Amino acid sequence: MAELVETYACVPSTERGRGILISGDPKSNAILYTNGRSVIIRHLDRPLQASIYADHAYPTTIARFSPNGEWIASADVSGTVRIWGVHNDHVLKNEFRVLSGRIDDLQWSPDGLRIVASGDGKGKSFVRAFMWDSGSNVGEFDGHSRRVLSCAFKPTRPFRIVTCGEDFLVNFYEGPPFKFKLSQREHSNFVNCVRFSPDGTKFITVSSDKKGILYDGKTAEKIGELSMEDGHKGSIYAVSWSPDSKQVLTVSADKTAKIWEISEDGNGKVRKTLSCPGSGGVDDMLVGCLWQNDHLVTVSLGGMITLFSASDPDKAPVAFSGHMKSVSALAVLSQSSQKSILSSSYDGLIVRWIQGVGYSGKLERKDSSQIKSFAAVEEELVTYAFDNKVRRIPLQGDQCGDVETIDIGTQPKDLNLTLHSPELALISTDTGVVMLRGSKVVSTINLGYAVTASAIAPDGSEAIVGGQDGKLHIYSISGDTLTEESVLEKHRGALTVIRYSPDASMFASGDVNREAVVWDRVSREVKLKNMLYHTARINCLAWSPDNSMVATGSLDTCVIIYEIGKPPSNRITIKGAHLGGVYGLAFCDERIIVSSGEDACVRVWRVTPQ
Template sequence: MATLAETYACAPSTERGRGILISGDPKSNSILYCNGRSVLIRNLDRPLDVSVYGEHGYPVTVARYSPNGEWIASADVSGVVRIWGTHNEYVLKNEFKVLSGRIDDLQWSPDGLRIVACGDGKGKSFVRAFMWDSGTSVGDFDGHSRRVLCCAFKPTRPFRIVTCGEDFLVNFYDGPPFKFNSSHREHSNFVNCVRFSPDGSKFISVSSDKKGLIYDGKSAEKIGELSSQDGHKGSIYAVSWSPDGKQILTVSADKTAKVWDISGDGSAGKVKKTLACPGSGGVDDMLVGCLWQNDHLVTVSLGGTMNLYSASDLDKSPSSLSGHMKNVCALSFLEGNQKMILSGSYDGLIVKWVLGVGCSGKLQMKDGAKIKCLAANEQQIISSGFDNKVSRIHLNEDDSKAAENVDVGSQPKDLSLAANIPELTLVSTECGVILLNSLKVACNVNLGFTVTASAIASDGKEAIVGGQDGKLHIFSISGNTLTEEAVLEKHRGPISVIRYSPDASMFASADGNREAVVWDRASRQVKLNNMLFHTARINCLAWSPDSSMVATGSVDTCVIIYEIAKPASSRITIRNAHLGGVHGLVFTDDSTVVSSGEDACIRAWKLTPQ
């Protein structure tokens, strides 16, 4: 049996030049944010307490709790809103097609009976309000000519809705049923966010013109604005009110967050504290989202890092939550003093994770190389990407030091390190294999067949190369010479992955036709077969440290763990391990397997004997 022990969550999806929306539930102190087709539910007090909702068919843009915290409404780029329960395995209540294009924001009415959504649409259909149980429209929203970026429901009666967007307008609607009341065009650029104060007496709009304007909550008359003194020097992307309505938090492209004191009548806002966010000062440190929830001030950078400040102690250094934003395609594990997992993602990011703690640092490949393969030992990280290069980063040196790399002439398909000879790396390309010694090409062999996977033995004296034809070619390595010793035929599809067991007595291989095989290394005979329980291509496999188990991960979202001493039928299956497929696997001990996948999350599973 396998139980989920920990989830290392992905970071929020971000987009340059646009704000993102995160929301939360003050009662449970959980926040919601989106990445790909997933909605992440994360507890601010316990950051490793993460749940994922992955039932949308398209990338999700926004999610919000209902006022009573029992339901969540989430919307995606196809214009669909799904309403689902926060308990009982997220049972679906309703699904409505609300707009013809992407939904950028949605909000519940204070009584939880209505939802307003806005975004992109055909004609002038940029905003729609509807009943949460039937989907019936409750008003007409004229007045916008371009995409509507944000909407807000007045939290007290009489109900009002305010919207803003790319036409520089802030529009005010009475209801229900809702109808146009008035429009303000005092901003000179995109209006990115609009929010009512908790008591409904005021609302504020922030814009790419670096201004924040304050309005009366009942009449929508402008009553004040944020002071330009110590103000933002870049586009303001998001705003959030304090629970008592006396302060606001704003974030900007100028890489700062600011806490403002708002006067009682709303006629002015003065900077109380500027929060400089930790980072290197690059583009990724632009701030694009924020939330003030209970004592937490949450900011989100373009690079996906969430910084958590204490509202009661603004001078206190923030804690950071970070992770991948794209498909995590490779994993490696370092024993060391701190058990550390290294993960590499498609966008060229390598993240270090400490078991039981979470993210402990990240390395961005300086040339933006997209990572395909990753291997590591205590001294170094070796990675290959889609840029025909193999790179090396020394683990014990300054993280900012540029990676060394060598161009191998064509795109690497696979790479592996000889465990007992750290400087020896085997890289496979489409037409052959390359042996690297301290990142220098020792030999480059054209094998005459299409190569799809490879592995090198821990002593560096043997290599196995898999082909498009499903055959396994075993080579002996002597100096810089590879000599073919045998060809094994069992697979009926292209070889996708090969790995030696830690005790070097066996090796396992898997293919694109969903089959895995365990071989005895000495006799080259099949040791465990009939491993045909996936329904799609196997992407990755891993051995337990004691060589008693092998795990496979597949496009079918499942991880399957086999015990070598038992028949394949007595397997452990982890279903829906990762939305979109499993791409990385590694054992951290004999009873814990860690997986990664297309959902950009990493999960640790505890195994117990059946």
């Protein structure tokens, strides 16, 4: 069996020039945010535990806990809202098509019976309120002419709904059933977020015009605004009230968060400006915030989640981050007692994780090229990208040394280092292989067939090259030349991955036709066959350090672990390991395996042989 030990969750999807609206459940200290088709539940006091809901058919945009904390309503770009359980495998309660376009915000009524959603739609339908159990409408929402970016339910009776959006308007509705009451036009740019105070006496709107305006909760009359003195210098993207309704937290494109004291008459003055960690680049713009119990949560454009203490804002904040895009490669570095895991995503970000601790920082690279894949040894990272270049990067703690860039003249397909002398690297291309020693290309060999995968023995004496035709070609390496020794035929589709076992006595191969094979290196006979349990192409493969297990990861979202010497029917299957497919696998030790995938998450599993 395999049990999930840790999840290094993805960060919220962000978009330049737009805020994101995160939410939480004060009772459990959990927060909700979205990335791709996933809704992520993170516990602020247990960051290595994350629960992910992945049943939306389209990219998700917003999610909220019901008032009792038992249900979650989540919405996506197609205008669909799904309501599902927090516990019991996230059982689906209801699904409704609410708007004809993207939903940007939604809120539950305080009694948990109704939901209001706002966003983009056809005609004038930018807002809809409905019963959570039947989906029936509870009002008409006229008055907006453009996308409605945010909506809020008054948390006390009599119920009211307020909305705001790209037409610079703030609209107020009475009900239920809800109908238009009045419109306020105090802002001169997009109104990005509206929130009622928990006691229901006021609501606040924040805008790209750098202003925050406060209104009476019952009548929607303007009562005050956030002082421009010491105010934000950029668009304000989000706002969140303190539990006692006396303060608000705002975040802005000016890269700061501010805590404001709200007076009885409805004006706000800055109590504290919070500076979040970062280098001051565009990625450090703040786009989301949440005041939850004693946690002040901010989210940056680059996905950094920072937690400040509300009771002691001077205390050093805790920051954690991760990937926003598909994680395509993994490596495990055993430094002293701590296992360090490196993961790289499609957008070129390399993150270091420490087993048992989690996020440990991003590797600062001098060039920001996209990374297709990488190989790593203790002191060095070798990467290849979509630009025909291989880069050798020395590792110096959380920094990368001076990069050596090698142009191999064609698109790399696979990359392998010899573990005993890592200066020797084998790179496969469409038509052959390139051998590197250090940063020098020592040979470029056209093999005369379409190459799809490759491997090099740990001592550099042998290479295996896989073809489009499913054949494995074994070459001996002498100096900088390859000599073909034999051709192995077993696969019925193009090879996708080949890896030697750590002791080099075996090698394993996987193909697009979902089959994996383990071979004996000396006899070149099949050692483990009929490994045909995936339902789609095999993307990655890893050996345990003691050579006793081999794991495969597939486009079918599963990881399968086989024990050498036991029939494949004894396999251990991790179903749904990564939504969208598994793209990275590595063993930390004999029983711990790390996986990564399309869902931008990295997961650590403990394997117990059957």
